[in-house]
Amino acid sequence: MMTIFLIFWPLVIALGIFAFKPANAKLVAFVSALVELAVCLFMFVGFDSRNATAWNYQIPWVPSLGINFSVGMDGISFLLVLLTTGLMPFIILSSFKTPNQKPADFYALMLLMQMALVGVFTALDGFLFYVFWEMALIPIYFICLIWGDENRAPVTFKFFVYTLAGSLFMLMALLYLYYQTPGAHTFDIQALYKAGRALSSAQQGVIFWGLFLAFAIKMPVFPFHTWQPDTYTVAPMEGTMLLSGIMLKMGFYGLIRWLLPVVPLGVHEWALTAVVLSVIGIVYASIIAINQKDFKRLIAYASIAHVGLISAGVLTSSKIGLQGALIQMLSHGILAFALFYICEIISTRASTRTISSLGGIRVGAPILTTVFVVVILGTVALPFTSGFVGEFLLLNALFQYNYILGALGGLTIILGAVYMLHAFQYMMLGKHSPQASRVSDLTRHEKIVLYPIVILIFMIGIYPDPLLQISEVAVADLLEGFSNFSAKVK
Amino acid sequence: MNALLIVCGLGFISLLSEIFNLKKGLHVVVVLGLIGAALTFVGDLNVTTRYFSNMLIFDRFSVVFSSLIITVAAAWFCIARSYFVGDTHQTDRTALVAFTVVGGIMMVSFHNMAILFLGIEILSIALYVLAGSNKESFFSNEAAFKYFIMGSFATGFLLMGIALVYGSTGSFDIAVISNHVASNRAALPGFFYVGLFLLLIGISFKISVVPFHFWAPDVYAGSPTLITAFMSTVVKIAAVGAFYKIFAQCFLSVQASVSGTIMVIIILTLLVANITAVYQSNVKRMLAYSSVAQVGYILLGLISDSAMFEGPLFYYLASYAATSLIAFAILERVESTKGTSTLDAFAGLYSKNPFAAFCMSIALLSLAGIPPFAGFFAKYSVLSIAIGANHLEMVVIAIITSLIGVYYYFKPVMAMFTPNASVEVVFNTGEKFIIGLLTLLVILMGLLPDKLISILG
Numbered sequence: 001m002m003t004i005f006l007i008f009w010p011l012v013i014a015l016g017i018f019a020f021k022p023a024n025a026k027l028v029a030f031v032s033a034l035v036e037l038a039v040c041l042f043m044f045v046g047f048d049s050r051n052a053t054a055w056n057y058q059i060p061w062v063p064s065l066g067i068n069f070s071v072g073m074d075g076i077s078f079l080l081v082l083l084t085t086g087l088m089p090f091i092i093l094s095s096f097k098t099p100n101q102k103p104a105d106f107y108a109l110m111l112l113m114q115m116a117l118v119g120v121f122t123a124l125d126g127f128l129f130y131v132f133w134e135m136a137l138i139p140i141y142f143i144c145l146i147w148g149d150e151n152r153a154p155v156t157f158k159f160f161v162y163t164l165a166g167s168l169f170m171l172m173a174l175l176y177l178y179y180q181t182p183g184a185h186t187f188d189i190q191a192l193y194k195a196g197r198a199l200s201s202a203q204q205g206v207i208f209w210g211l212f213l214a215f216a217i218k219m220p221v222f223p224f225h226t227w228q229p230d231t232y233t234v235a236p237m238e239g240t241m242l243l244s245g246i247m248l249k250m251g252f253y254g255l256i257r258w259l260l261p262v263v264p265l266g267v268h269e270w271a272l273t274a275v276v277l278s279v280i281g282i283v284y285a286s287i288i289a290i291n292q293k294d295f296k297r298l299i300a301y302a303s304i305a306h307v308g309l310i311s312a313g314v315l316t317s318s319k320i321g322l323q324g325a326l327i328q329m330l331s332h333g334i335l336a337f338a339l340f341y342i343c344e345i346i347s348t349r350a351s352t353r354t355i356s357s358l359g360g361i362r363v364g365a366p367i368l369t370t371v372f373v374v375v376i377l378g379t380v381a382l383p384f385t386s387g388f389v390g391e392f393l394l395l396n397a398l399f400q401y402n403y404i405l406g407a408l409g410g411l412t413i414i415l416g417a418v419y420m421l422h423a424f425q426y427m428m429l430g431k432h433s434p435q436a437s438r439v440s441d442l443t444r445h446e447k448i449v450l451y452p453i454v455i456l457i458f459m460i461g462i463y464p465d466p467l468l469q470i471s472e473v474a475v476a477d478l479l480e481g482f483s484n485f486s487a488k489v490k
Numbered sequence: 491m492n493a494l495l496i497v498c499g500l501g502f503i504s505l506l507s508e509i510f511n512l513k514k515g516l517h518v519v520v521v522l523g524l525i526g527a528a529l530t531f532v533g534d535l536n537v538t539t540r541y542f543s544n545m546l547i548f549d550r551f552s553v554v555f556s557s558l559i560i561t562v563a564a565a566w567f568c569i570a571r572s573y574f575v576g577d578t579h580q581t582d583r584t585a586l587v588a589f590t591v592v593g594g595i596m597m598v599s600f601h602n603m604a605i606l607f608l609g610i611e612i613l614s615i616a617l618y619v620l621a622g623s624n625k626e627s628f629f630s631n632e633a634a635f636k637y638f639i640m641g642s643f644a645t646g647f648l649l650m651g652i653a654l655v656y657g658s659t660g661s662f663d664i665a666v667i668s669n670h671v672a673s674n675r676a677a678l679p680g681f682f683y684v685g686l687f688l689l690l691i692g693i694s695f696k697i698s699v700v701p702f703h704f705w706a707p708d709v710y711a712g713s714p715t716l717i718t719a720f721m722s723t724v725v726k727i728a729a730v731g732a733f734y735k736i737f738a739q740c741f742l743s744v745q746a747s748v749s750g751t752i753m754v755i756i757i758l759t760l761l762v763a764n765i766t767a768v769y770q771s772n773v774k775r776m777l778a779y780s781s782v783a784q785v786g787y788i789l790l791g792l793i794s795d796s797a798m799f800e801g802p803l804f805y806y807l808a809s810y811a812a813t814s815l816i817a818f819a820i821l822e823r824v825e826s827t828k829g830t831s832t833l834d835a836f837a838g839l840y841s842k843n844p845f846a847a848f849c850m851s852i853a854l855l856s857l858a859g860i861p862p863f864a865g866f867f868a869k870y871s872v873l874s875i876a877i878g879a880n881h882l883e884m885v886v887i888a889i890i891t892s893l894i895g896v897y898y899y900f901k902p903v904m905a906m907f908t909p910n911a912s913v914e915v916v917f918n919t920g921e922k923f924i925i926g927l928l929t930l931l932v933i934l935m936g937l938l939p940d941k942l943i944s945i946l947g
Contacts, residue, residue, distance in 0.1 A: 064801075064944045065874070105844070134861040142851075145907050146840070153904040161896055164860075168889050171870075175877045 002043055003055045003071045006081060007118050009036055014111035022104045026096055029107035033089040033114070040085040049075045049473040056124070066178070066186035070125040075474035079326050079467065080121040080253055083333045087245050088114050094341050094449050095238045106147065106238075109139040113242055120250050126174045126187035129258065130167070133214075133250065137163055140242055147236040159231040166217035166224070170254075173210030177262065189257075193481070196262035201269060208266030211259045212274060218251035219307045221274075222281030232300035237344040240296070244303050244336040249329045251307075255314045256322060256478070264482050271315045275401065278315065279408050281308035286415035290422065295346070295353045298423055299339050302379065302416065306332055309412050313394035316401040317482060322475045324393025327464055331378065331386035334460075338375040338453045342368070345446060346427070350435040355423050358439075360432030365441040369428045371450050376424050378457045380417045386460035491541055491548060493527040493556060494595050500524070501588035508581035517567070517575055520584055524564035524591075531557045544663060545602040551739075552599030554804055554946055555731045559594045562723050562811045563587070568924045569819040570716040572826075583623060586616040587720065594728030598735065603652045603662040606732060610648065610696065613728060614641050617721065621713040633712025640695065640705035648692030654685025664740045672743040683747060689736065690748055696729040699789065700758040703782050707766075710778030715825055718774065719818030722781040723811040730788055734803060738796035745796065752793050756884065759786030760891040767898045773821055774831040776898055777814075780857060783895065784810055790888055791872035794879035800947035802871035808942060809856065809864030809935055816853040816928045819921070820846050827915050836902045838910035845922065846915055847906045849929045856932050858899040859892050864935035871943065 013032035020028050048054065056072030073081060092110065100106055116139065119132030137160065144156040178185050180195035196207060217224045232240050260267055285304035292298035310328050313321040345368065346361065347353040362369040374385070381387035391413065399406030427436070442450065460467065500523045507516050531553050538549040548556070567574075567587075574580045593613025600606040618641060622634025656662060658679050659670040671678065691702065698706040710718045737745060737752075760783060767779035788806055791799040821831060823846070828835040840847035856865035869892060876885045917925065935942060 062940045062943070064940060065871075101841075102844070131861045131866075134866075138855065138860065142907070145904065153908065157900055157904060160900070161893065164896060165893055168893065171873070172877070172885065172889065175874055178874075179878055 001057060002039065003057055003073055003122050005039060006036060006085070007071065007115055007122065009039075010111040010115040010118070014108040014115070017108050017111070018104050020104070022102070025103040025107045026092065026100075029111060030089060030092045030096075032111065033085070033092050036114070037085045037089055040082055043078075044082065044470075047075075047078060047470060049470060058124075061125075061128070065127075066181075066184055066188075067127045068125045068186075068188065069128060070188065071119070071122040071128070072124050073122055074477075075471035076253070076256060076326065076478070077121050077474075079330060079471050080249055081118055083249065083330050084114060084117045084121065084246050087241075087333055087337055090337060090449055090453070091238055091241045091245070093445075094241070094337075094344075097445060098237070100147070102146075106143070109143050110238065110242070113139040113143070113247075117246055117250070121253055124189045126178065126189065126192050126258075128187070130171055130174060133167055133170075133254075134164075136247060136250065137167075140239060140247060143239045143242070144231065144235040148239065149234040149236075152234040155230045155234045159227045162224075162227040163217055166214040169210045170214035173207045176207065176210075193261050197264060199263070199265075201265045204263035204266030205269050206266075207263045208259065208270050211254070211262070212270075215251040215254040215259065216274075216277075216311070218254070219248050219311055220251075220304065221278050221308060221311050222284055222304070223277070225281065225285070225304050228304060229297055229300040232303070233294065233297050237340055240340050241337050244300075244340070245333040248303075248307060249333065252310055252314055252325060252329055255311065256325070260314070260317055261478055261482055267315070267317060271317065272402075275312045275315045275398075275405060278308040278312035279398075279405050281305065282312070282409055282412045283415070286412060286419065289419040290415065292419070293354050293356060295355050295358075295423060295427065296340070296343050298355070298419060299336070299343060302419060303332075303336060305412055305416065306379075309391065309394050309398075309409055312405070312409055313397050316397045317479065318397045318400065319475055319479055320393045321397030321401075322479070323468055323471060324390050324397060326390075326471045326475070327460070327467055328387075328390025328394055330467065331390050331457075331460055334453055334456055335375060335378050335387060338371075338450065338457075339379065341446075341449065342372055342375065345442070346439055349439040351438070352435050355426050358427040358433055358436045359430035360428075361436045361439045362428045363432055364437060365439050367442050367447070368439070371442070371454055372424065372428060374454050374457055376420050378461070380420050381413055384458065384461045386457045386464075388461055389464045491539060491546070492530040493560060494592060494599075496523060496527040496530065497560065497588055497591050497595065500527075501585045501592065504581045504584035504588060513580055516580065516584060517571060520588065521564055521567045524560050524567065528557050528560040528564065540601075544665070545605050546596070546599055547601040548599050551731075551735070551800070551946060555598035555727065556595045558804065558808055558811070559591060559598065559724055559727050562727065562808075562815070563591045563594075563720075565812075565815055565924060565928065566716075566720055566723060569815060569822075569921065570719070571921075572822075573714060573716040579623070583620070586620050586623075589613075590616045590620070590720070591724065594724055597728040598731035600732070600735070601664050603656070603664070603667075606736075607645075607649065607652060609728075610732070611645065613725065614645070614696075617641075617717075617725065620717045620720070621709055623717065624714045627712070629712035630714060631712075633709045636705050636712075637709045644692050644695030644702070646692075647688045647695070651685045651688030651690075651692055654681050654688065658682035658685065664735070668740045668743070671741060675743065678744075683744075686741060686744065686748060687751070690751065693729070693733050693736065694755065697726070697733055697785050698782050699755050699785050700762045700782065701755075703759070703763065706782055707775055707778045710781065711772065711775045715774060715818060715822040715831070718778070719815060719822070722777070722818070723814050726781065726785070727807045727811060730785065730803070730807060733789075734792060734796075734800075738792055738799075742796060745793075749793050752789060753884070756786050756789045756793065757887060759783065759789070760887055764891040764894040764898075768894060770898070771832050773833060773836065773902055774825070776901075777817060777821070780895070780899070781814070783891070784857075786891075787869060787872045787888060790881070790884055791875050794872075794876045794881055794884075797947060798875055798878075799871075801943045801945060802868070802875065802947075804946050805864075805871065805935075805939060805943045806868040809868045809932065812928050812931050812935070813853045813856045813863075813865055816849050816925055816932070817857070819925055820850045820853075820915075823915050823917060823921075827913055833901055833905045836905040837908050839906040839915065841909060842913070843915045843917075845926075846917065849925050850906060851903050852929050852932055854899045854903055856936070858896045860896075862933070862936045864932045864939070867936050867939045867943075 596609030856863035
């Protein structure tokens with residue numbers, strides 16, 4: 001029942017928010033996000049990774065077609081739900097100072113988004129997963145369309161069509177699996193696993209690509225990334241945070257839950273290709289990021305690079321790869337949020353995001369600079385920051401998988417340091433520019449948002465163990481089914 | 491049957507009310523009358539009643555489809571108040587619409603080719619007049635004329651087809667024809683198949699699939715917008731229902747001989763209608779092409795597995811009708827406020843009338859097949875059945891064309907949410923209620939499809 005609450009509480013508030021005065025909408029949204037987080041933390045305390053079915057819940061939804069409303073959380077799901085519910089209050093809080101014509105609509109869409117995201121991470125029925133997956137697209141599309149920057153209509157539309165196209169392939173793949181289930185067909189996840197594993201290697205390959213395409217577009221993995229930089233750039237700050245902080249994790253979650261265990265032979269056959277694509281993405285996006293003049297765009301490309309490493313790690317289907325990916329998802333969510341927030345703070349005050357026209361912000365804003373340093377160090381994966389743990393595990397997994405790819409993937413650390421530190425140096429240090437002199441230091445409100453983030457960055461970096469423990473059993477279970485099968489085939 | 495008589499009666503009442511000058515309450519009477527007619531079906535769901543020596547049979551299929559037609563017509567009347575009230579021709583228009591509904595009911599409950607023909611003609615002749623009911627407009631006249639010429643042409647094919655089928659099977663009765671065809675498949679004369687194809691062509695005109703769709707965009711765009719809404723909902727349900735009865739029930743045993751042709755029709759319909767719709771800057775015309783395209787998806791489900799598709803067909807038509815009504819109701823108001831129905835007319839609707847923008851967006855998202863709205867589940871059931879029947883190549887085409895569909899359905903959405911200032915678009919409380927109700931219905935049908943989808947089959 002807790003799972004049900006986590007999914008539908010945001011929906012209830014999203015509908016109820018119109019009963020309040022528009023001016024109070026943000027408060028209502030914030031409080032509701034806090035309540036959701038509190039419930040989630042309460043569950044965190046009582047989480048028993050060995051008894052993961054405790055939060056399962058199932059009722060028939062469309063019985064005539066074998067569709068159930070079936071949700072549940074094991075360690076993997078739980079970490080992502082934690083990320084969603086944990087980041088949401090921060091995103092809402094960070095938006096408090098932005099002038100907004102229609103606050104009720106805005107926060108209703110944000111909460112709908114939260115509902116869909118939690119739904120995606122908890123669904124245990126193929127059809128339900130698809131519906132939540134698509135539902136997440138609608139609010140974010142409207143957030144970007146209504147509150148975005150100039151030229152947003154075509155850009156956000158490209159984003160919409162791109163991701164929709166991917167997910168239609170996923171739908172076809174799921175439907176195909178559905179028809180492979182015995183008897184009266186069903187979308188139940190275990191039945192789909194069984195059906196998928198019974199397929200021949202060639203069939204599994206086709207299913208692999210159908211599913212992978214949807215996930216790869218969402219993350220996005222090279223060469224399906226072309227929608228991403230533009231969308232991140234024109235989207236409003238909150239939209240970008242949602243997109244990069246949480247939404248792209250849907251892609252990894254899809255890989256872990258709905259791809260690896262479904263078609264192990266397909267993964268066996270095609271993982272190398274997919275890993276190579278991911279690694280190309282790492283190097284390619286890093287090089288482009290180095291040349292970016294717009295800071296928001298730079299973060300967007302940096303995100304592609306980081307995402308590439310995570311997806312490569314997942315596709316190695318090894319325990320450390322998956323564990324690293326999960327921890328890195330959390331870390332990336334937090335860091336992306338902080339980066340985009342700082343970017344927004346600087347750009348609204350200086351009315352520019354162009355790196356070269358900024359310089360010497362440090363003089364007027366020492367606290368901002370310090371926070372920024374921490375976030376940057378987290379992003380370039382310095383030890384004792386959150387970025388290090390995940391990146392270390394991921395690179396380790398990648399090395400064991402294939403040392404050449406591991407070496408290439410390792411470039412992310414070097415190149416990441418190049419573009420991040422380069423941008424930092426220009427914007428914060430360097431010669432004092434007139435635009436930069438307008439950047440005053442953090443306000444109290446901004447400190448309230450950013451200080452906890454800084455603490456989290458160090459906490460995860462120094463003591464990641466509780467988080468790793470949550471997912472450990474679930475990952476082991478997942479891989480067990482997987483490797484048993486692979487062994488049988490060999 | 492009682493429903494049929496009530497709706498007939500409503501037609502006569504509205505004609506008489508002209509003479510007795512009772513126009514004032516007529517609109518309300520008709521809406522209530524239609525609701526009453528729909529209510530007469532309650533309890534008849536599992537009863538099969540036969541009339542006029544089996545010429546008209548109300549079985550589960552007919553009852554469900556007739557109720558849908560009548561309900562949609564009642565909802566349409568609520569939205570279309572401005573088309574009737576205050577107009578000098580209120581009574582004629584009301585009567586004509588009532589008679590179309592009569593024709594529609596006959597088309598989904600016929601058990602005899604003669605009744606099918608009568609139904610189609612009753613429906614069509616009234617529609618020809620309605621299409622031209624905006625007498626001042628050149629386009630409306632053009633629409634009526636075009637519709638009449640093409641419609642009569644199609645009727646010719648239909649009649650010829652019925653005659654040839656009669657010649658080879660010796661009966662007008664659906665059950666007799668069906669049995670005869672099933673038991674004498676090898677011995678059927680060649681002209682039976684000619685008749686079958688003529689029937690296919692005739693009805694294809696009525697459901698406006700490519701390449702028999704040429705009249706549709708012009709007629710849809712030229713007619714008064716509310717009549718277009720009526721054509722793409724009530725009339726479409728009746729025509730598709732008739733198509734199903736003929737090709738999925740009566741001629742099921744020889745369906746294989748036309749299925750190749752129908753496949754070609756589906757591919758053409760999906761491609762041509764969707765691609766042409768992309769190039770429309772007029773939203774009304776775009777919705778016309780979209781309405782053609784939707785039939786392509788319906789036929790895909792129908793040809794894949796007729797028996798399985800019975801429930802989804804009903805669901806598809808019901809969801810399409812609800813969404814269409816929303817879209818056309820808002821389009822009509824925008825059009826009459828701005829004087830044009832181009833995309834620009836929608837610019838800035840969100841900032842001036844968020845309610846209308848919200849409902850229109852839901853309708854368009856549903857038409858585009860985005861979950862969790864009804865249109866998604868409708869399309870999903872088609873794709874699911876088609877994959878189940880191993881029509882993978884058709885599914886790929888359907889998916890690509892529905893992506894193209896997303897492209898044009900989103901054009902008005904993007905326009906509505908641009909910040910351009912625009913003229914106020916006003917709805918009164920009653921209209922708001924109906925549109926809001928329909929929107930809610932579209933969402934609820936998408937979330938809880940089970941009851942509707944399993945009502946048949």
